[in-house]
Amino acid sequence: MTLGENTLMKRNSRLSLALHTLGHMAGDPDKMQTSAEIADHAGTNPVVVRRVLGKLREAGLLTSEKGHAGGWRLARSPQQITLADVYLALDESLIANGGEMETPDCSIEHVLQKKVAAVMADIERSLIERLASTTIAEVRESGHAAHGA
Template sequence: MKRNSRLSLALHSVAHMASEPDRLRTSAEIAEHAQTNPVVVRRVLGKLRQAGILKAEKGHAGGWQLARAADRISVADIYLALDERLTPVSEDAPPRCSVEHALERRVSLIMDQAERDLIENLKGLSIAEARFPIDT
């Protein structure tokens, strides 16, 4: 799941935390495991802390850990905490062409429905469930 590195990093980190919920993990440790920078980790996991998914303890012996049980954290919780979207929200001026405007509006309605469907499906998958391999 490397399509979005923030979502991938968050899901990966939270799934590992779920395997040892009492263990604190430092940003440096998570960053090394994810092959990224600790600043990136703190930025991403900070959003999860704000959403009540993670808690962080500051200081030399501090670190990150789950704020609630893994079976009470859905993948949708993480997706929404990161303010993820299937398509970027356009901040461009509205199209001047009426055909483009109509097409954009129709496609936008479809994408909005797809986004709602995605979130609804992700609500049904907890981190506790997502940690285990899927039988194919």
């Protein structure tokens, strides 16, 4: 993992948790996994897991069942879930939107902010397009190949 990749994953722990969890679920897509099991493996709290995975369920990437034998599992095959699906399900952006203007009456700042916002929107679109080209199954396969598993 490069420094840039490591920084990305630390900056957005929800995305990191979601991708990590789905990568492991891809190994046994029909197996139910509890929030506690996922949290233990990911080193976080089950409440955090439920919050993040709830977003993935709303997006149709996961299903969940309550009760003694309940838990979470993939709603579709790992070959049909892209990194973009996960990113979009979390409904947050890794790209800064530029914020508010410091001096709203300044025409130069207004033009600069519009230009920067347009560039950021292009970067966001490009990011989503690139994430859409990789599936959870491919990530899992690459991870196993990299570690000789």
